[in-house]
Amino acid sequence: MRTPIVAGNWKMNGSLELVASIAEAWQTAASELTDIEVVIFPPAVYLSAAQQAWQATQIKWGGQNLSEYAPGAYTGEIAAPMLQEMACQYVLLGHSERRSIYGETVAQITAKFMCAQAAGLRPILCVGETQEERDKGQTMAVISNQLIPILALGTDFLADVVIAYEPVWAIGTGLTATPEQAQAVHADIRKLVAEHAPNIAPELRILYGGSVKPNNAKELFAMADIDGGLIGGASLNADSFLQICRAAVECKA
Numbered sequence: 001m002r003t004p005i006v007a008g009n010w011k012m013n014g015s016l017e018l019v020a021s022i023a024e025a026w027q028t029a030a031s032e033l034t035d036i037e038v039v040i041f042p043p044a045v046y047l048s049a050a051q052q053a054w055q056a057t058q059i060k061w062g063g064q065n066l067s068e069y070a071p072g073a074y075t076g077e078i079a080a081p082m083l084q085e086m087a088c089q090y091v092l093l094g095h096s097e098r099r100s101i102y103g104e105t106v107a108q109i110t111a112k113f114m115c116a117q118a119a120g121l122r123p124i125l126c127v128g129e130t131q132e133e134r135d136k137g138q139t140m141a142v143i144s145n146q147l148i149p150i151l152a153l154g155t156d157f158l159a160d161v162v163i164a165y166e167p168v169w170a171i172g173t174g175l176t177a178t179p180e181q182a183q184a185v186h187a188d189i190r191k192l193v194a195e196h197a198p199n200i201a202p203e204l205r206i207l208y209g210g211s212v213k214p215n216n217a218k219e220l221f222a223m224a225d226i227d228g229g230l231i232g233g234a235s236l237n238a239d240s241f242l243q244i245c246r247a248a249v250e251c252k253a
Ligand code: PGA
Pocket: 009, 166, 170, 171, 172, 173, 174, 209, 210, 211, 212, 230, 231, 232, 233, 234
């Protein structure tokens, strides 16, 4: 049985007020949200406030990124042990915005992945194709290129990994993959993982991300290989994020 995860990626959004409003919403909702994991990725400057506000709730928190280097002279960067010190349990890696806007390479993401593992942080590794790549029938070729270097690290590195399938064309666009489209890719990802690490594939949690909203979460989460979601825009409002968490509880109960 795979425990579903609903993860909120605030990106470069949010505020102390949002940290507080999430804590408040969870005080009343906590008892309904059993058997799922809830993780929020606020901007790093809010991690300390998040730790204080959320530590008495079920909510876990994590970093949106980390450096591939050990602490040192890297202005503007955040090292894995620093996230660990903020009691982060998870870290997002390979988000398409990091890949496309900041030019993160697969080699860099693999190095970050190893730093995360060394610090005991669970990586949520994002993969996904652009519209053009999908139109050319290259979806799984693209995802294989993103995933295989990580899978090649070996089973010891993979035990805690979570994968987020985020078609780039669905991120922040209001266009969502249909449940069938998403399910097909999730099943292919699980198959790919099984070829490289057969013992982790059945338990691997694969999240869908890309314009998940309260009105479409349930049909996505109902699919067999979709183990929750990575939520951008709709995680910036306590009420809509809560509704998406409820959808995961209902579908996976
Ligand atoms: P979105 O973002 O839900 O706003 O599409 C998802 C993500 O980028 O993780």
